Amino acid sequence: MFTEALRELRHHPGRMVATLIAIAVSVGFLVGISMFVRTQGVALGKEQAIATSKADVVVDTGSASVDPDDVTQTIKKTDGVEAVDPVLSTSMPVSHDHNSAMIDLHQVPAEPFRWSTVKDGAWPSKADEVALSQDAAERLHATIGDTVEFSGKNLKVVGITDDPTALQTAPAYVGQLPTQTPTTWVVKATAGTKPEQLVTNLEKSMPQVKDAPQFNKGNGDATISTASSFQKNTINRLTTDFDVTKYMLMIFGAVALLVGAIIITTTFLILLAQRRRQIGLMRAIGASSGQVRRRVLAEAIVLGVIGSTLGVILGILLTVAGAAYTGALAFGLAWPWRDIIVEFLIGVIITVLASFLPALRATRVAPLEALRPVPTVEQKRRIGTARIVVCSLLAVAGIALSVQAITGTGTSIIVMAVLSAICLSLTLLIATPLYVPWVIRGIGFLLRPLGPTARLSTSNANRNPTRTSLTAVALMLAIGLSVTLQVGISTTRTTVMDQINEHFPIDLTFTNAAIIDPNTGDVAASTLDPSAIKTVRDLSNVKDSVVLKGGFVSSDEFSSAHVLSGNPDEIAKVAPSIAKEMKPGVALVPSSLNPMPKTMTFTSSKGKVTLTVKEAHGLDGIDVVVSQEDLSRIVPSVSDQSIWVHLDDRSNLAPALTVMMSIPNLDSQHLSIGGGALIGGIVELILKALLVVMTALLGVAVLIALIGVANTLSLSVLERRRESALLRAMGMQRRGLRLMLLYESIQVGMVGVIVGMVAGFYFAWLGIRSVFRVASETVPVHFSIDWPWTLGLIAICLVAACLASVLPGRRAAKAVPTEALADE
Known part of the structure; x- marks a missing residue:
C-alpha cells in the first residue's frame, strides 16, 4: 500500500503540493512556538542568573x-x-x-x-x-x-x-x-x-x-x-511563566491545524471525486472497499510524514530567525524534544483523520455508481435531507445558547457563549451546500451586467454545490476565526486602554512635595522652579502639559492637603477624566483614600471651606483638585505647584525620566516624579505586542486557507476538464473560458469572505460581551473593529482568489477540445 501511495505521489505531485504545504505550515507553526518560547525563556533565565x-x-x-x-x-x-x-x-x-x-x-x-x-x-x-x-x-x-x-x-x-x-x-x-x-x-x-x-x-x-x-x-x-x-x-521559573504564553499561543496553533485539517479533507474529497471513475473501475475488477480505504489512508500517512518533517524543519528555521532577532540565539537554542515529537505525530494524525471521511465516502459507493459521471438524484436527496435535519437541530441549539449567554448571569454565560459559537459554527460549515448556491446567486446578480460569461460562471458554480462549498469552506473558516479573534483583540485593547486612561489619566507628574518644619510642624511655602517647568515641557516626548497652581492647607482628613487647580480646558488635554469632574463645590481626592469621606473641610487664613468629596483616579498622596473658584477661597497665596504631562508614547519613558531625574537639586527642592505612564505603558506594550503576534499568527491560518482555495480551484478545474473542453468545442474563446473561471473564483471567494465576516463579527461580540460581563458589569465594552486590517484581509482574499484562477484557467484554455473530450 505504501509503495502504491509513493507511486501516486511521484506521478501526480501537483495534486498533493497544497496538502503538503498546509501540513508543513501547521506543524511548523506549532514547532516554532514551542522552540521559540522555550528558547526565549531559557535565554532570559540565563541572563538574569548570569551573575552566578x-x-x-x-x-x-x-x-x-x-x-x-x-x-x-x-x-x-x-x-x-x-x-x-x-x-x-x-x-x-x-x-x-x-x-x-x-x-x-x-x-x-x-x-x-x-x-x-x-x-x-x-x-x-x-x-x-x-x-x-x-x-x-x-x-x-x-x-x-x-x-x-x-x-x-x-x-x-x-x-x-x-x-x-x-x-x-x-x-x-x-x-x-x-x-x-x-x-x-x-x-x-x-x-x-x-x-x-x-x-x-x-x-x-x-x-x-x-x-x-x-x-x-x-x-x-x-x-x-x-x-x-x-x-x-x-530558568525553570521563567520558562514556566513562558509556558503559559506558549499554551496561549498554542490556541492559534490549533486554529492553524483546524484550518489545515479542513483543507486536507476538502483536497482529498476533490482528489477522490476526480479519481471516482478510477476507484469505481478498481472496485469493478475485484478490489474490496477495505483495499481502497487502506490505499487512501496509506497516501494520507505518507503525506503526513513528509509534511510533518518539512514542518519541523520550518519550525527550527523560524526559531533561529526569531532568536537571532531578539538576541536569544547568543544563549543557544532550547530543544523541547518531547513537544517536537508530539507535534510531529499530531501532523501525521491530523492528516490521517482528515482523510478518513473521504476514504469512507469513496469506498461506500457501489462500483457501477462510481462509474457514472455524477451522483444519482436519489443519493443527493438523501444527503440533503439528513443535512437539513442536522443543521436545523444545531441552529436551534446555538440560538438558544446565545439567548442564555446574552440574558444570563454568572460565569456560566462564558460556557454558554462558547457552546453557542460551536453549534452555530458547525451549522454554517455543514450547511454550506444548502446556502452557498443562494449566496452565489446574489453575488451573480451583481455580476450580470458584465455579460453572458459572468452569468455562465454563476450557473456553473451552482451546478455542483458540494464542490463549490468545499472550495469556499476553508476560506470561510479562516476568515471567520481571524475576524472573531481580531475584533476580540481590538475590542479588548480599546476597552482595556479606556480603563487604563481612566485609572491612570496622568502620564507624568512633576510636583512639590510637602516640606514640614521640624520645629513648628508647619508646611513650608514653596514654588515649582520655572526652569524645572521649562525642562519638563521641552521634553521631546511631551504631547501636552499643564501647570497647576495651589498650595498646602490643613483639612480634616490631611494635616496638610496639597490643593491644586488649573484651567479645565488645558487639564482636559492631559487628564480628561479629571477635567470633566472639576466643578464648583467639589473636591477631587485620590481614589486610594480609605475611608472615603463624603465631605472635606479646609482650614486656612481665609476661614473654613467645606466641599463635597468625589474620588478621582490618578491623583497621588495628598493631592486634592478643586475648581479655580474654590481654590481662591481655600489657598491664601497660590503658586505653581505641579506640572502634569501627557506623553506621545507612554512606553518610551527612558528619555523623559533621564531628563527629569537630571534636574539640578531635585532632592533638595523636595520635588517628586509620579504618574501612571509606567503601568499604562507596560500594559499598552503588552496589548500591542499581543495584537501584532496574534495578527501574524492568524495570518498563518488565512495563508493556509488561501492555499486550500487555490488547490481546490485547481482540482475542480481538472475535474471539469471535459466540461471546459465542451465549452471550447461549442465556440467559447480561450479568453472567455479564463474569464469565466475568474468570475467563478471571485464569487466563491466572496462567499467565504461574507459568511466568515458576518459570523466572525457576531462571535466576537458575543464572546467579548460575555467575558467582560463576568469580569465586571460596570465596565463599558467598546466594540472596536480594526478596519484597515479587515479591509486588507478582504482585498488579500479577493486577489488570492483571482490569482488562484489564473493557472487553472490557462491550463483549461490551452487544452485541445478533441483531446479533452476523449475518454481516459
Whole structure:
C-alpha cells in the first residue's frame, strides 16, 4: 500500500503540493512556538542568573533584614570557602547626547566571579567611571572617553565588555553601588571542596548571622544552593511563566491545524471525486472497499510524514530567525524534544483523520455508481435531507445558547457563549451546500451586467454545490476565526486602554512635595522652579502639559492637603477624566483614600471651606483638585505647584525620566516624579505586542486557507476538464473560458469572505460581551473593529482568489477540445 501511495505521489505531485504545504505550515507553526518560547525563556533565565555563572554556591537571604557585612564575614569564615562577593545591581535609565536606554547596572564583580571580559579599555576603578556592554554602547552611540549620565550623575566610559546582546535591558558596570543592599552572595569553593559539601558547611555556619532567616526550610525565600541548581531554578521559573504564553499561543496553533485539517479533507474529497471513475473501475475488477480505504489512508500517512518533517524543519528555521532577532540565539537554542515529537505525530494524525471521511465516502459507493459521471438524484436527496435535519437541530441549539449567554448571569454565560459559537459554527460549515448556491446567486446578480460569461460562471458554480462549498469552506473558516479573534483583540485593547486612561489619566507628574518644619510642624511655602517647568515641557516626548497652581492647607482628613487647580480646558488635554469632574463645590481626592469621606473641610487664613468629596483616579498622596473658584477661597497665596504631562508614547519613558531625574537639586527642592505612564505603558506594550503576534499568527491560518482555495480551484478545474473542453468545442474563446473561471473564483471567494465576516463579527461580540460581563458589569465594552486590517484581509482574499484562477484557467484554455473530450 505504501509503495502504491509513493507511486501516486511521484506521478501526480501537483495534486498533493497544497496538502503538503498546509501540513508543513501547521506543524511548523506549532514547532516554532514551542522552540521559540522555550528558547526565549531559557535565554532570559540565563541572563538574569548570569551573575552566578562563575560561582560554585549561591547564598540568597531573600526578604530577610540582615547586616550585609555580617553575612560576608560569616561566609568567609566557613570551611571550604575560597572567595565570596555580594551581587549588587539595579536598573535605571541612562542617556548620552540625545540617546537613552534602560540599563542593568552591576557593581564590578570580584575577579573570580566575572562573567564577561573587557574587549576594549578597562574595568572602572573610580567612582565616576563606567564600563558599557557592546549592546549598551551601540544603543547609546557611546565610545570610550564619552560621558554618559546616570540619574543626574556623569560617568566616564572607560571600557566596553563582550556581554551578549540583551533581551531587555543592556548591562553596564560601575565600581560601587552605594545605595544598594545585597541579598545574594556568590561563593567560590576551595580546591578539593565539592559545591554540595560547601552548601552543607554554609547551612551550619549561616545561622550565626544576627537575625538570620531559616535557609532551605521551604517556608521562606532564603536559600543556600549550588550555582547550577540556583540557575536551573531561575530558568525553570521563567520558562514556566513562558509556558503559559506558549499554551496561549498554542490556541492559534490549533486554529492553524483546524484550518489545515479542513483543507486536507476538502483536497482529498476533490482528489477522490476526480479519481471516482478510477476507484469505481478498481472496485469493478475485484478490489474490496477495505483495499481502497487502506490505499487512501496509506497516501494520507505518507503525506503526513513528509509534511510533518518539512514542518519541523520550518519550525527550527523560524526559531533561529526569531532568536537571532531578539538576541536569544547568543544563549543557544532550547530543544523541547518531547513537544517536537508530539507535534510531529499530531501532523501525521491530523492528516490521517482528515482523510478518513473521504476514504469512507469513496469506498461506500457501489462500483457501477462510481462509474457514472455524477451522483444519482436519489443519493443527493438523501444527503440533503439528513443535512437539513442536522443543521436545523444545531441552529436551534446555538440560538438558544446565545439567548442564555446574552440574558444570563454568572460565569456560566462564558460556557454558554462558547457552546453557542460551536453549534452555530458547525451549522454554517455543514450547511454550506444548502446556502452557498443562494449566496452565489446574489453575488451573480451583481455580476450580470458584465455579460453572458459572468452569468455562465454563476450557473456553473451552482451546478455542483458540494464542490463549490468545499472550495469556499476553508476560506470561510479562516476568515471567520481571524475576524472573531481580531475584533476580540481590538475590542479588548480599546476597552482595556479606556480603563487604563481612566485609572491612570496622568502620564507624568512633576510636583512639590510637602516640606514640614521640624520645629513648628508647619508646611513650608514653596514654588515649582520655572526652569524645572521649562525642562519638563521641552521634553521631546511631551504631547501636552499643564501647570497647576495651589498650595498646602490643613483639612480634616490631611494635616496638610496639597490643593491644586488649573484651567479645565488645558487639564482636559492631559487628564480628561479629571477635567470633566472639576466643578464648583467639589473636591477631587485620590481614589486610594480609605475611608472615603463624603465631605472635606479646609482650614486656612481665609476661614473654613467645606466641599463635597468625589474620588478621582490618578491623583497621588495628598493631592486634592478643586475648581479655580474654590481654590481662591481655600489657598491664601497660590503658586505653581505641579506640572502634569501627557506623553506621545507612554512606553518610551527612558528619555523623559533621564531628563527629569537630571534636574539640578531635585532632592533638595523636595520635588517628586509620579504618574501612571509606567503601568499604562507596560500594559499598552503588552496589548500591542499581543495584537501584532496574534495578527501574524492568524495570518498563518488565512495563508493556509488561501492555499486550500487555490488547490481546490485547481482540482475542480481538472475535474471539469471535459466540461471546459465542451465549452471550447461549442465556440467559447480561450479568453472567455479564463474569464469565466475568474468570475467563478471571485464569487466563491466572496462567499467565504461574507459568511466568515458576518459570523466572525457576531462571535466576537458575543464572546467579548460575555467575558467582560463576568469580569465586571460596570465596565463599558467598546466594540472596536480594526478596519484597515479587515479591509486588507478582504482585498488579500479577493486577489488570492483571482490569482488562484489564473493557472487553472490557462491550463483549461490551452487544452485541445478533441483531446479533452476523449475518454481516459
